Amino acid sequence: MTLKQLITNKEEIKENLDYQIEGWVISNRGNDKVRFLTINDGSTVSNLQVVIKGENIQNWNIENISLGSSIIIKGNLHLTPEAKQPFELLACSLEVLNNVDLDFPIQKKETTLDFLREIPHLRHRTNLFRSVMIIRNSLTFEIHKYFQENGFLNMASPIITSNDGEGAGETLLVDDESKDFFFKQKAFLGVTGQLHAESYAAGFKKVYTFGPTFRAENSHTSRHLAEFWMIEPEIAFYDLKDVITLADDLLKTVIKNTINNYPDEMKYLNSQNPNLLDTLEKFLHNKLTVLDYKDVIEQLKKYKDNFEEKNIFFGMDLASEHEKFLAEKIVKGPVAVINYPKDIKAFYMYQNEDNKTVRAFDLLVPGIGELIGGSQREASYDKLVKRMKDLKIPTEPLQWYLDLRRFGYAPSSGFGIGFERLVMYVTGISNIRDAIPFPRVAGQIKM
Amino acid sequence: MTLKQLITNKEEIKENLDYQIEGWVISNRGNDKVRFLTINDGSTVSNLQVVIKGENIQNWNIENISLGSSIIIKGNLHLTPEAKQPFELLACSLEVLNNVDLDFPIQKKETTLDFLREIPHLRHRTNLFRSVMIIRNSLTFEIHKYFQENGFLNMASPIITSNDGEGAGETLLVDDESKDFFFKQKAFLGVTGQLHAESYAAGFKKVYTFGPTFRAENSHTSRHLAEFWMIEPEIAFYDLKDVITLADDLLKTVIKNTINNYPDEMKYLNSQNPNLLDTLEKFLHNKLTVLDYKDVIEQLKKYKDNFEEKNIFFGMDLASEHEKFLAEKIVKGPVAVINYPKDIKAFYMYQNEDNKTVRAFDLLVPGIGELIGGSQREASYDKLVKRMKDLKIPTEPLQWYLDLRRFGYAPSSGFGIGFERLVMYVTGISNIRDAIPFPRVAGQIKM
Numbered sequence: 001m002t003l004k005q006l007i008t009n010k011e012e013i014k015e016n017l018d019y020q021i022e023g024w025v026i027s028n029r030g031n032d033k034v035r036f037l038t039i040n041d042g043s044t045v046s047n048l049q050v051v052i053k054g055e056n057i058q059n060w061n062i063e064n065i066s067l068g069s070s071i072i073i074k075g076n077l078h079l080t081p082e083a084k085q086p087f088e089l090l091a092c093s094l095e096v097l098n099n100v101d102l103d104f105p106i107q108k109k110e111t112t113l114d115f116l117r118e119i120p121h122l123r124h125r126t127n128l129f130r131s132v133m134i135i136r137n138s139l140t141f142e143i144h145k146y147f148q149e150n151g152f153l154n155m156a157s158p159i160i161t162s163n164d165g166e167g168a169g170e171t172l173l174v175d176d177e178s179k180d181f182f183f184k185q186k187a188f189l190g191v192t193g194q195l196h197a198e199s200y201a202a203g204f205k206k207v208y209t210f211g212p213t214f215r216a217e218n219s220h221t222s223r224h225l226a227e228f229w230m231i232e233p234e235i236a237f238y239d240l241k242d243v244i245t246l247a248d249d250l251l252k253t254v255i256k257n258t259i260n261n262y263p264d265e266m267k268y269l270n271s272q273n274p275n276l277l278d279t280l281e282k283f284l285h286n287k288l289t290v291l292d293y294k295d296v297i298e299q300l301k302k303y304k305d306n307f308e309e310k311n312i313f314f315g316m317d318l319a320s321e322h323e324k325f326l327a328e329k330i331v332k333g334p335v336a337v338i339n340y341p342k343d344i345k346a347f348y349m350y351q352n353e354d355n356k357t358v359r360a361f362d363l364l365v366p367g368i369g370e371l372i373g374g375s376q377r378e379a380s381y382d383k384l385v386k387r388m389k390d391l392k393i394p395t396e397p398l399q400w401y402l403d404l405r406r407f408g409y410a411p412s413s414g415f416g417i418g419f420e421r422l423v424m425y426v427t428g429i430s431n432i433r434d435a436i437p438f439p440r441v442a443g444q445i446k447m
Numbered sequence: 448m449t450l451k452q453l454i455t456n457k458e459e460i461k462e463n464l465d466y467q468i469e470g471w472v473i474s475n476r477g478n479d480k481v482r483f484l485t486i487n488d489g490s491t492v493s494n495l496q497v498v499i500k501g502e503n504i505q506n507w508n509i510e511n512i513s514l515g516s517s518i519i520i521k522g523n524l525h526l527t528p529e530a531k532q533p534f535e536l537l538a539c540s541l542e543v544l545n546n547v548d549l550d551f552p553i554q555k556k557e558t559t560l561d562f563l564r565e566i567p568h569l570r571h572r573t574n575l576f577r578s579v580m581i582i583r584n585s586l587t588f589e590i591h592k593y594f595q596e597n598g599f600l601n602m603a604s605p606i607i608t609s610n611d612g613e614g615a616g617e618t619l620l621v622d623d624e625s626k627d628f629f630f631k632q633k634a635f636l637g638v639t640g641q642l643h644a645e646s647y648a649a650g651f652k653k654v655y656t657f658g659p660t661f662r663a664e665n666s667h668t669s670r671h672l673a674e675f676w677m678i679e680p681e682i683a684f685y686d687l688k689d690v691i692t693l694a695d696d697l698l699k700t701v702i703k704n705t706i707n708n709y710p711d712e713m714k715y716l717n718s719q720n721p722n723l724l725d726t727l728e729k730f731l732h733n734k735l736t737v738l739d740y741k742d743v744i745e746q747l748k749k750y751k752d753n754f755e756e757k758n759i760f761f762g763m764d765l766a767s768e769h770e771k772f773l774a775e776k777i778v779k780g781p782v783a784v785i786n787y788p789k790d791i792k793a794f795y796m797y798q799n800e801d802n803k804t805v806r807a808f809d810l811l812v813p814g815i816g817e818l819i820g821g822s823q824r825e826a827s828y829d830k831l832v833k834r835m836k837d838l839k840i841p842t843e844p845l846q847w848y849l850d851l852r853r854f855g856y857a858p859s860s861g862f863g864i865g866f867e868r869l870v871m872y873v874t875g876i877s878n879i880r881d882a883i884p885f886p887r888v889a890g891q892i893k894m
């Protein structure tokens with residue numbers, strides 16, 4: 001039984017219950033009469049206190065067991081209702097598998113995030129990263145669970161594509177060592193699985209992808225990675241309104257379940273960032289604000305002196321500072337902005353009757369800005385072709401995509417969640433490089 | 448409510464229950480008094496029969512609704528206990544959203560798998576691919592569920608690495624358009640997430656990855672893809688025996704649950720491949736056979752005339768024909784082969800005392816050959832370094848990996864499941880290109 005299972009099923013704990021913990025030493029203190037080891041087994045941020053008494057201290061050479069060592073301890077649980085953790089382990093046997101070398105970089109003393117980013121293979125052995133990665137795991141599974149319980153089909157959109165994505169030059173190329181077109185054509189790492197997901201929504205109705213996406217992003221910000229994970233649901237017979245409702249319900253469900261299932265990790269993260277739980281609870285209990293892009297522009301104009309980019313006008317792409325200000329200062333919570341100008345959005349979005357805007361939405365959250373981007377898709381074959389021609393996008397490579405409109409098309413809508421941004425939002429960490437085990441950014445590959 | 452939910456909760460169906468189906472037309476037959484449309488909503492391979500009577504046939508222009516059209520039908524359920532499906536829908540209203548153009552390639556008549564492979568964006572609208580992808584989805588979720596229920600942490604191993612994998616020349620390279628080392632060094636698409644998973648097992652104890660992996664595989668076989676998904680669990684405090692037990696239990700659990708939860712799809716697949724369910728049930732109810740590599744060699748020698756490669760000797764790498772023969776003819780079921788010669792296995796595997804073999808296992812299954820490959824990992828820093836030097840693998844780029852042995856190492860074991868091979872095994876399809884929505888192989892990228 002893991003420590004997490006023990007903590008979760010407290011009622012099963014009885015005085016003297018046999019228990020064995022396999023894990024790593026977090027601390028070792030005491031005197032020559034009684035010593036306390038705290039052990040973490042990786043299942044929770046909480047540790048188990050192990051008590052060692054009498055001659056065992058010397059026999060087992062306890063004083064020399066250092067932080068980080070791998071260890072197996074058998075013993076009996078002792079109830080301690082008055083303590084922070086209502087049980088501890090009285091050790092009967094102890095085996096140190098591997099003591100750590102002296103240069104083990106994770107020590108009791110505080111270390112900076114910058115320093116920890118240099119050792120991504122070890123940083124999860126701190127309380128902070130242990131908590132972040134446990135929450136990341138919870139969010140992963142809760143997202144799958146949500147979609148499966150709601151009748152969605154998980155599909156694998158291809159990673160390697162012949163499509164260079166939405167923008168120019170931001171795509172990574174793939175080839176074999178000979179650089180002789182292994183795929184007989186230029187091949188790219190996908191920036192989205194959406195187009196392929198649309199083809200599966202036409203037939204399976206409700207589908208979602210959950211996989212890595214790539215961008216040759218050269219800007220070094222705290223919100224961008226060259227390799228990140230995306231969740232992209234796509235649903236036939238859904239319009240923009242339906243898909244915003246879905247996004248809101250999905251987020252609220254996975255966040256609520258994560259808070260409920262991982263109270264110790266959320267408590268720890270809240271101790272590092274005291275507004276975290278309040279902010280999340282507020283989101284859970286409030287109706288999502290939906291604002292029209294044109295109204296957002298009018299609002300932002302009133303605050304233009306707060307921005308570096310003070311030229312606010314209909315047709316502009318909102319900068320990160322505008323998105324954050326809107327969510328943090330004006331709405332004071334998550335906000336879905338809808339009906340963006342078509343010229344700043346992708347060709348496949350549903351064209352509104354005004355001929356100026358498209359049925360897109362971005363979900364903006366405090367502290368991060370854009371968390372989700374989505375839209376209803378254009379249903380008309382002719383409108384799509386015209387839009388592609390206007391934007392000088394060759395239609396031939398996407399003929400298969402256009403054809404979906406001719407073969408039993410139903411209105412289709414979907415969105416993409418930047419998974420690491422969701423991890424940031426729920427854990428309260430402020431740099432996206434701390435939301436993924438081994439971050440990849442321009443100019444470096446660590447480990 | 449989806450059709451799948453309706454079928455699964457049969458007890459909720461009452462005569463006259465209001466029901467709306469949104470989906471695609473599978474067939475349209477009848478006469479001018481009564482017509483039958485069968486509709487599929489993507490949630491199951493089963494279709495709903497819709498009955499249209501009297502003047503509605505003409506008013507709604509039923510005769511012109513063709514296969515593949517998207518449609519919304521409201522009506523009342525009518526119980527038909529004597530029929531194959533115990534209910535049908537009597538239509539009250541019907542709306543065709545999009546009739547298909549005449550060149551829609553999915554027609555009632557049989558089409559070949561080769562032909563369908565040319566249209567990966569449409570082939571899921573056949574019974575076969577609908578079933579395969581629904582089973583693929585079930586296996587995906589059951590695997591996550593199994594690991595989560597057993598205390599594993601899902602982690603994202605990086606896709607882009609500085610490590611060119613286990614073999615030479617089989618790795619795909621990544622760069623940006625300028626081909627000027629976007630990552631300031633040669634960057635590869637990962638062939639395994641194992642080394643990174645090992646670093647997370649040291650701390651989280653039980654972890655697993657589920658993501659795409661890549662190989663510049665030039666052989667055109669029915670069992671290889673350039674892009675495929677892998678599941679790689681890694682567990683600290685586990686040895687080879689533990690991890691074989693885990694692999695067996697994982698496979699049996701996810702297959703059993705998939706058969707139970709998707710009876711209609713498995714029934715359809717069994718109709719295409721009549722031994723399928725028998726084979727799977729036999730696996731579920733039998734203890735996994737475990738054989739030592741050296742004994743396998745002795746066995747295969749007896750049958751050497753059955754092989755193209757007749758030279759069977761200790762030290763050889765088993766060819767696919769040997770693996771299949773062993774599983775199909777000798778064991779007649781899945782078999783774990785253990786203790787392979789170290790020279791045909793990777794540097795990180797635990798070296799046995801005989802100095803000749805390593806604690807590796809391959810799980811071989813009938814029809815496919817290798818489904819899983821795994822091992823206990825070498826625990827000794829010095830042995831690892833020596834082995835790398837013998838194999839001329841530079842130690843410097845993997846110093847971080849070696850260091851795991853110095854920082855509280857616990858015996859660690861793990862394996863990788865080729866996910867598409869598992870899909871083949873459970874669905875009975877014989878070409879791996881039919882186990883993934885958009886297959887990627889050397890020389891072509893379709894869609």
